[in-house]
Amino acid sequence: MLQNSITFQNKPHSMSSNKALNAYRMYLAAKLHFTTDKYDITEFHAKVRVSRKAFDERNQCSLYEKFADKFDSKLEMAQYLIANFAYGAWGNTDIVYGTAESDQNFKEWNRRKQSLTQVFKTDLSKIKLEWETNNMLPLIHDLNSEFPRVPHLFQMFLGKHITLETLIIIDRFNPFLETWKKNMGQLFQEEIRRIIKTKPFIRFDEKKMKPIFVEFIKEI
Numbered sequence: 214m215l216q217n218s219i220t221f222q223n224k225p226h227s228m229s230s231n232k233a234l235n236a237y238r239m240y241l242a243a244k245l246h247f248t249t250d251k252y253d254i255t256e257f258h259a260k261v262r263v264s265r266k267a268f269d270e271r272n273q274c275s276l277y278e279k280f281a282d283k284f285d286s287k288l289e290m291a292q293y294l295i296a297n298f299a300y301g302a303w304g305n306t307d308i309v310y311g312t313a314e315s316d317q318n319f320k321e322w323n324r325r326k327q328s329l330t331q332v333f334k335t336d337l338s339k340i341k342l343e344w345e346t347n348n349m350l351p352l353i354h355d356l357n358s359e360f361p362r363v364p365h366l367f368q369m370f371l372g373k374h375i376t377l378e379t380l381i382i383i384d385r386f387n388p389f390l391e392t393w394k395k396n397m398g399q400l401f402q403e404e405i406r407r408i409i410k411t412k413p414f415i416r417f418d419e420k421k422m423k424p425i426f427v428e429f430i431k432e433i
Contacts, residue, residue: 243294296322356389
């Protein structure tokens with residue numbers, strides 16, 4: 214998933230002496246990606262400008278060195294950070310403390326990645342049941358909702374009834390996330406950005422998923 218999204222430009226010198234600094238740079242790159250509109254970790258190859266002097270002044274060398282030791286590679290570290298930011302871990306350095314919640318987010322990220330088709334089918338079934346139970350208008354009306362009305366699909370996501378991954382897959386076949394970003398109030402912009410910023414990391418077989426989505430649209 215991330216292999217196709219981020220490429221790292223390794224330098225010839227050993228990383229060991231810079232392990233903590235590099236871990237902090239990776240954390241900062243992931244944070245900037247998910248909390249700002251301009252920075253894209255896939256375009257900048259996770260590069261950020263942080264001097265050793267500025268990092269040393271934070272007095273967090275041992276924290277980030279311990280965090281770096283959790284992983285076998287830069288890629289695994291990036292996956293861990295992206296998984297946590299994608300799933301809403303916004304605390305300043307909570308992720309790098311390696312809490313049980315952070316570890317569970319990474320585990321869940323990998324579980325969904327490995328069974329994405331089933332995750333998508335399960336979520337579509339939940340959406341279909343919700344629409345039928347409440348006798349709602351066609352899904353397209355919900356996707357084009359304008360503030361102050363909050364789309365019901367978005368409410369299902371906020372309530373953790375459907376996954377972020379499913380919203381991204383639906384958006385691939387029927388784009389709506391940019392419409393939500395434009396139409397919805399400031400209150401929800403952070404959440405909308407989080408979904409949009411996760412899009413580059415959700416890879417799937419479109420030929421396999423599209424018939425599932427097309428059949429779902431016919432039924433709902």
